Amino acid sequence: MIVDSMENVELFSSEGKGRGLKAAKEFCAGDVIFAEPAYAAVVFDSLTAHVCHTCFKRQEKLQRCGQCKFAHYCDRTCQKDAWTNHKSECSAIKKNGKTPNENIRLAARIMWRIEREGTGLSEGCLVSIDDLQNHVDNFGEEERKELTADVQTFIDFWPPSSQQFGMQYISHIFGVINCNGFTLSDQRGLQAVGVGIFPNLCLVNHDCWPNCTVVFNNGNHEAVKSMFHTQMRIELRSLGKICKGEELSVSYVDFLNLREERRQQLKGQYYFDCTCEHCTKGLKEDLMLAVNDENKPSQGVVKEVIQFTKDTMEKISKARSEGAYHEVVKLCRECLKKQEPVLADSNIYMLRIMSLASEVLSYLQNFEEAAEYARKMVEGFLKLYHPNNAQLGMAVMRAGVTHWHAGLIEVGHSMICKAYAILLVTHGPTHPITKDLEAMRIQSEMELRMFKENEYVYYKMREAALKNQPIHVMPEPSSNTTPNSIFHKKQ
Template sequence: MENVQVFDSPGKGRGLRATRELWAGDIVFSEPGLAAIVFDNMADHVCHSCFRRQQKLHRCAQCKFAQYCDRTCQRAGWNEHKLECGAIKTYGKVPNENIRLAARLLWRVEKEGDEVSDVKLTTLDNLEDHVADMPEDDLKELKVDIHNFLDFWPRNSKQHNVDYISHIFGVINCNGFMVSDQRGLQAVGVGLFPNLCLVNHNCWPNCTVILNHGNQSAVNSMFHSQRRIELRSLGKISEGEEVMVAYVDFLNVSSERQRLLKQQYFFDCTCTHCEGHIKDDAMMGGLEEEGSKPSEEQVKEVTEFSLQMLEKMEKARLDAKYHEVVKLCRECLKKQEPVLADTHLYMLRVLSVLSEVLSYLQFFEEAAGYARKMVDGYSKLYHPNNAQLGMATMRGGVTHWHAGLIEVGHGMICKAYAILLITHGNTHPIAKDLEAMRMQTEMELRMFQQNEYVYHSMREAALKNQPMNMMAEPVAENIKSLFRKQ
């Protein structure tokens, strides 16, 4: 933690500031989790030790709940699971994810203590719980969780009073960090990283946080490296400057971001972008061509229509009616394109859905066009080193590559690689995947530049001899918020 120190941030309470100059891609600090668990709805599909998604997992013979890739992962996860395993057997059922995480946190503290040290800048006791700020419905759920926790908590473990248990649940609610799968593509669990909780929010941050699962592939669990978060700098940070991350996705107008932050994290955002409503006009504005633009009434009408259509698309997507999704998207775009700006939030959401579903249905050329428009819009709104921009650019590049549009595809993959090297680092699985794609597309691009006919002939022959695999089935948008709301 030598790159940061705790200080009193004006109007924000405690924060962290840099103790030396940092540059884009630098790791500000790295921190192993205090505890982490797999989500309830992912418990049968994700290894409870390495958080890798697997088709076939091995169930714990004792509690019949925890699942692992193999015996190596089971041994690696036994320290965290041992007390939980016994408690589940005694309780007779598996409690919800909040209770499981709270129990793991308390067992960890009971075993190792909770003192501040050179690598531990705060403690569980000192983290904000915001229980007093919770609305009535959330307080009712909290009371149910506390009641069930007391039934689950073993009698031979240290007993805690209701106020302290309430504090732990409040900390989880405000500060739980989403844990992704090994590829970093889907949130599969939640964990607590106390030092990260000291990093304050800014809608246009100078840092990003990424989960690094470490090396979980060694045959002997002794050689597994720890799962940890890495706080990475997005650009130059001067000595003494506060390090900040975005708790919510920037792709919302300032009033909506402020509402989400107030609802989820109980504070009023006063960052420059919120106070100045920066980029709000671009996100909700009309199309401006040759000095003329549609009226406010037209923009409002199409915006409301788009919102209704997005709800229909989501329903059709959940029902796996993908051709219906495509039909709805095309109908919506037909109304949007003459009226809305190419950076309008609802147009970008429609383009995202349409490009993903068309890719799944193997209509790559059409999907590529929509993906390109989406990435162009994102590029005008996001910070140039934003991880979401990098992921969208990667998706667009792969779609162009599948479509045989190798020049654009290679360019987008290179751009995505440059962004994700900063946000994820060169050892992250996504960066490794992108490096392999970059090398492959570069080789194909050289072949294309030498002889287009030969390139397309060879590509067509390869596709005929190799059955086209279906793309991953479209799922809901990746969870964009940094921290998890119950």
């Protein structure tokens, strides 16, 4: 069911949290509470020629705007739908002879919309751009320097013929982008491709253990295309039962961090101190720092292993950036050998190394070892994450596919089914990643039946199929993936 109005939510204000949204009726797991088109959105600088500037889908061949030579579109439909937002931008780019960065472009698109529609409430919005938090007063010295530079670049780019805005108001817009810019993903939700402003989403407060999740939908459902000309929207979806009058919340950061790490990230990017139950009571903290009960290591040994892990992760990061994936595997193996006698399987330092090892080993086609690490990783994740967490669902999906590639069809199929159940809630049945997963589930179920009927024949058929097909290369490990925080922080 597609919900494009805001009738399902109510705006409230409290002394502790400020404004927020609460449920106007009861919801069940997987319900779309509201859907919202972007007020303004842009593609990341690095992907402007690879992602449609209207629907934000990655495509191999895109049509370029014949005038500015900058904007790219899937087809004439996307180009036509984009013209209202691109017209002024197109003219400014041609006049300047160069294109500013994504931050300036997003600010300009917001300003041009304000020029067209005014600063009041836009249709379907519960809050205006003027009333969104900018936190400029909380900026540190370095952030203020960046803000000053952005404002000056914006003024140089902004056409004299357009409505003129004061320095303070321009600063407000950049402040809004800094702490409210939402990360947009490609059609399968696997890569971050842009940033947009969604005013209603900005009203949903944070909780480390939220009752809602946010998913970006590029207009893959026909009902969406008829509702929003931009063919893109975010959906706020319920993770479980929500009672009428209950506050709606999402997590701004990945839960799989220690509470002090989460608090530091929230304070640094969103300028507030988290007082959610999981932070104040330290829930799950014991599991995240659990040690091997059988060996009962001393505090000194635990501290030494954790420091060794941190040092190793720095080396891994360097090796990954250089494409030295065999070195990454070597470092992971060495670290895990040191961790296993000391840390428990739910310890986040061990989980991080196992996640890296599984990803890189899959890329190197070493599926059996990758599957073993993936299985242990999933077992740890299941103890820590909310049962309907989107990142848990994606991790279980990747682990299931890894087992499938390794020929471990029973475990692989089970994990794929588990991931499918989670993503039905977090992404919905029409999202491309859920559809892909459904196809995997059907295929793996068919292979599992073959396996149970005759294990020997199954492996012979599998071996023959692999010999007659080119090796399927897994995606190269990259840091350019969808961030774990829902809002985009300027890099």
